[in-house]
Amino acid sequence: HYNKVDLDITNKEWAKNLSFTECNLWFFPYCDNKHYIMIYVNIKAERFEVLDSLRHKDFKEYYKPMADRVVQYAINYMKTQFAEKTVKWERFTWFNLEKVTQPDQISCGMYIIRWMRHWEGKYNSALTKD
Numbered sequence: 001h002y003n004k005v006d007l008d009i010t011n012k013e014w015a016k017n018l019s020f021t022e023c024n025l026w027f028f029p030y031c032d033n034k035h036y037i038m039i040y041v042n043i044k045a046e047r048f049e050v051l052d053s054l055r056h057k058d059f060k061e062y063y064k065p066m067a068d069r070v071v072q073y074a075i076n077y078m079k080t081q082f083a084e085k086t087v088k089w090e091r092f093t094w095f096n097l098e099k100v101t102q103p104d105q106i107s108c109g110m111y112i113i114r115w116m117r118h119w120e121g122k123y124n125s126a127l128t129k130d
Contacts, residue, residue: 053102
């Protein structure tokens with residue numbers, strides 16, 4: 001459950017060499033109850049985006065609590081490591097991307113991998129190809 005997940009990346013060794021100042025898209029694959037979704041921070045479009053291949057109906061009830069937690073950690077990391085880069089977080093909006101639906105109950109991980117490979121901050125037809 002997302003409340004029990006340790007998302008404190010500020011203490012992780014691998015995070016020390018990340019350069020968020022050069023990235024327009026941040027990818028956060030997230031597993032909740034054996035189902036993967038993707039949370040994007042789209043710096044250029046000033047929005048937080050959620051991709052879910054099962055399309056849960058109530059965005060605010062299902063995604064918002066976990067996405068808020070992931071995004072808050074990302075923002076905190078950005079502020080502590082890159083204070084010189086000004087990002088107007090208050091301008092960001094939430095966007096639920098409902099473009100692709102998986103045909104079964106087990107392919108969510110593969111869809112996440114495909115999204116990370118092809119996502120460019122806008123819909124891409126490569127996401128629908130088999």
